[in-house]
């Protein structure tokens with residue numbers, strides 16, 4: 655049995671309602687058909703993928719027109735290379751950020767830190783720009799506060815959002831998936847007679 659054909663293991667009793675699992679690379683999503691899904695979620699995983707552009711391109715490919723991507727990453731403003739905690743007996747705890755502008759792979763030196771396993775650091779603007787460049791319309795950015803349990807265990811985190819959430823929509827009204835596509839799209843809108851189109855085409 656292929657991994658993708660196994661029933662949802664979390665479901666108790668009764669037939670599965672169509673949930674399927676597949677082992678795949680988020681940078682290609684080769685097991686997912688083009689234009690076949692309405693939602694893609696990626697929880698704390700795009701920060702592990704070295705080629706962000708390939709991953710967003712794959713997401714755009716599998717989304718239906720009007721489909722959504724929502725993902726979280728460790729908040730890049732605070733989980734950046736060489737970030738560490740400051741503060742002591744005489745001052746409140748704070749976060750010292752190292753090289754926010756230096757993108758790439760890094761590991762936390764903190765033996766208890768979640769980022770000790772390694773992380774691809776990207777600036778917040780890189781995530782947003784990548785979505786826009788691949789024809790996704792930004793829907794929302796969110797920076798949720800840590801919950802009470804986290805604050806009880808790690809009081810130093812009280813004032814900082816641990817995650818950044820971004821959502822994007824594969825627009826049903828634009829054919830722009832790349833810079834070249836956007837340029838063609840704008841030319842068609844400015845000169846519809848040259849292309850024979852009266853209005854811009856729907857997303858293929």
Ligand SMILES: C[S@@+](CC[C@H](N)C(=O)[O-])C[C@H]1O[C@@H](n2cnc3c(N)ncnc32)[C@H](O)[C@@H]1O
Pocket residue numbers: 678679680681696697698699700702703
């Ligand atoms: C920190 S875990 C997050 C797991 C889960 N989403 C959660 O929030 O608890 C990161 C996950 O990203 C997955 N991952 C890393 N690189 C990947 C890739 N290229 N394609 C698909 N998944 C990948 C890892 O296998 C791992 O399960």
